[in-house]
Amino acid sequence: MGIENWGWIWTAIMPLAVILYYFFRKKYKDQPISSTLFWQETMKEIQASPYLKKLQHHLLFYIQLAALLLCVLGLLQPYFNSDTLEGNEFIFVVDTSATMLAGSPSHFEQQKEKMAGLLQQTGGKPVTIVKTGQSPEVLVRDERDLEVLEQAIEQLQISYETAQMEQTLLFAETLVDNESTVIHVFTDALDRTALAGKTDQVYVVHGIGEPLRNVSIRQFGLAETDGGMRAIVQVVNESSEPMSGTLHLSNGETEKESAIKLEPKEEILAPVEGLPTGKLWEAALEVDDDYNADNAMASYVQQPIDAIFIDSSLHELVASGFSSLDMKVTSLAPDQLANQKGAPIVTNQTELLAGDAPVLLMGRNDETASEAAGQIETTDHPLFTYAALEEVYVSHLYPAFKNYETIASIDGKPFIQVSPEGDLIVLADIQSTDWPLSPSFPLFLWSAVNELAGSESFLGFFQPNEHRSVALASTSGEWEIFKDSNYMASYLEGEGPFIAPAEPGIYDVTSGSESLKMIVQLSIEEKTLETGAAYQIGQAASEEETVRFSLVPGILLFILILLMAEWEVYRRGIALR
Template sequence: MGASNWGMVWTAIMPLAVILYYFFRKKYKDQRVSSTLFWQEQMKELQASPYLKKLQHHLLFYLQLAALLLCVLALLGPFSESETLAGNDFIFVVDTSATMLAGSPSHFEKHQQEMKSLAAQAGGKPVSIVTTGASPEVVVRNEQNLDAIEQAVDQLAVSYEKAEMEQTILFADTLAANDSTVIHIFTDTLDRDLLANKTDQSYKVHGVSETLRNLAIQQFGLSETEDGVRGIVQLVNDSDETLSALVRLSAGATEKTVEVELAAAEELLVPFEELPADKNWQATVDVRDDYAADNTMATYLAPPGNAVVIDSALHELIASGFRSLDLDVRLADTAQLQPDSGLPVVTNQSELLEGAVPILLIGRNDETAFEVSGQIETQEHPLFAYAELEEVYVSELYPPFDGYETIALISGQPFIQVSPVGDIVVLSDVESTDWPLFPSFPLFLWSAMNSLSGDEEFLGFFQPNEHRSVSLASDTGEWEIFKDGDYSHSYIEGEGPFIAPSEPGVYEVIGDAETKTLIVQLASEEKTLTAGSSYTMGVAETAQDTVRFSFVPFIILLILLLVAVEWEVYRRGIETR
């Protein structure tokens, strides 16, 4: 509290003058006395307390005196001061990774309260809020309204994806208006080396020094054996004390459990033998720790899809196209194309179709090609989700297979077919087309590999909010995503990449009459808790350290109210005369 204009204290003589005026003002009124015998008694009563009686019968006086006192107070300029943040504008970088859910209350909830407190101390200075992730997002920009800032903070949510703090800080740097901008980073831990070379900006890191208990499922995998399915759960005790836990594996009505105990910083592999051949499995660890997001992990029993066997007699461009997809390309002689590994085979040997091995047939060895001309017309199919063939030139085609589905034509002649068992047939040699010159060629090979080596009902493993191209095609072009029967969001084909849900778990992707399974898993970095600290780096040019709130506007409102009441009292007094 203070006053900005003490020189106006002399105005206090004005209410004193009013008081003196009322004390000594003479006022006469008619007084009827019934007898001279009572005259002395009446005078004694009036002279006993003349000043007090004057004051008691003058409401107008009180109102005028109160208004004058408030005027004097307003002229003194009363105000209150409170501490404000150093800097002229602020950027809040908010870590929304999964580890911010650790603790009770969570680190994220504590940071939300801290952000509100700092925003209140900003004193109306601009505040921007940026969330972390692969694509940092600006929640508010240069906001000065405290209510709007608090509402934005309340609406923040954990996205579960990796923080990507380095690129988020670089993004926040681009929002800084000048050297007086202070960037507040709200996270659990941040390496000082990330800010060591940033001398042109001021950073305030709000870390968490609390050491928590955590037992995480680091990895969970399944493999097929002669005795059934084998599962292995890798546990890591990321704590300073021994923890006991119950590991549970479940799929449908099947459930198996194992009790374990892990010492501090211990890793343990927990095997599960002779499991039934279900595809969707979930591992859960029941343990009393401070971080639940890494206590559950789902997986899918799918065939391997990272390698392909290519007939060495085919053109080298085919092998080059697969190598560009970072696949393990294995060349084999035509006579040795009977692998027992179950890997997809790329060849022109028609006799291998509809066998035990998935086949991508390019050309035919049992027929003669004929000339063709015209533009390629494609049907709705996942193989063409990202591979457009309209501009591809094809000079020769082979005769089609009877009973196969035709998904691409040239002048009414089948160009690409799909067998009843899922084999893919391209009825042309690479030498008879300019397809390898187009980006659609490796994209088609990628889609073909996904179709041949993977399970058509399984869309894949994703990290939270991961953007990825997927092979999805339906008549309506819309896919709805559900988790445990609850709607999550929709994906429209052709409107950008597919975006995975943020929360880990098993999801169903439903389009028309087709349903696919999608699994979202936490990144390995989000399964380790590390105690951090709070610190400051860089120096900001601060304009002021306190903010001043004046009481004068409120005093003026009170004076106006008193004047209104005084007028009403005066009006009523006139009417009663």
């Protein structure tokens, strides 16, 4: 603790003057009264407690003296020092993925409290706050005002999408201005290997090592059988203790439930037979665990596609891949494909993209391919849920289509795209890759067929905040998104990609009399909890090792309380006279 302004020490003369005033003030003596005119007033004075009267006079003196001494102390501007955070600038990277909702209080609330506490130790140095996600977002940049920073932290909300921490940290590094900048990462868990190569930057990871119980619904599938609908629910117990609960299946009209019990780290497939016919079903798990976001999942029964038309000019491995899926494959000459309907078309003719039938374009007949090199990078698209492409080699790529969404790329060049109408484009000939040798090839074809199948009443499966090109057309050109009859957002046709809501669940997408169902569901990564640790990598220099906190605001508040107490003592003293 210290004093900032000793020049005001002369004001200590004021409390000394008050003391002298009490020493030399006029004293009153008892005076006998010969008349009975003032007898009642005299009796009141005699009956009053002399000790209370004396105490009141002394208490008033002590309060006045204390208030004056505090005024002198306030003018001297006392303060105390506290250690500051290491570094001269700070970047707060905040994990807003769904797993941060785990725990009670949630990991997200715990990290928000920790951030608010660290702000008090920044000493007025600039702070930048970055939110994780597929597209990292800067909430505030180089802000010094504590009130603005505290408000930004208070307004943080869970986005439910995968954190994409590696991508977010690369983005945060582009905001670093000097070597003394420290990046604080607020998450539930971040492995040290993710920061192994970042030796030129200082990182402070605030992980949470609290072990939690979690039972999740990983997959939920439906199929039509002769005896009605059949559901299969994959349930996983991540906890280190046995867990039991109840599995509920509902289509809005019918509900069926079954009891489940899982041993530690056990995974089960729970089949439910004899469900009534219905397109949309929701599975909900009633269990006493510490993470509820992965306890529900919805599924929609789409009309299966068992036939497909393939351009005979394509490599025979394409037809073999579809044949392995037990599909009816019809090979047609290129000039016979334009009039085909009722099934998807697999071709390299770009002019067929303007037709009514869904198209899987593999290669291009209107461009020349150029050499390509590098690893395939994919986005969080349902097409790659089961088909991983990281090990696939591609030697040549065709030029990309403009204004098409890119969902896979090689060294920054588009590899797989989605058209605004929902057609799929693979910008490579199959013979230019080793893809058919990979198990992901038939899985990709199966996912592509399901993606092209679509439905007149179902828009599709989305991940939280997913940006996707969708085939929506209405007379008004505007679509509204509702959840449980509550308005959520609007989408204007042609005004950029369709953006899915953040919170998982079942949504209605309507325009006039048209209505489509849409399902938003968590990714697999957000259904797995991890425990982390707090650690630091690197060390940064600081211009100041301590931050100064003034005691003047607290002193002023205490003076105000003393003044109120002084008035009350004075009022009571007057009343007893």
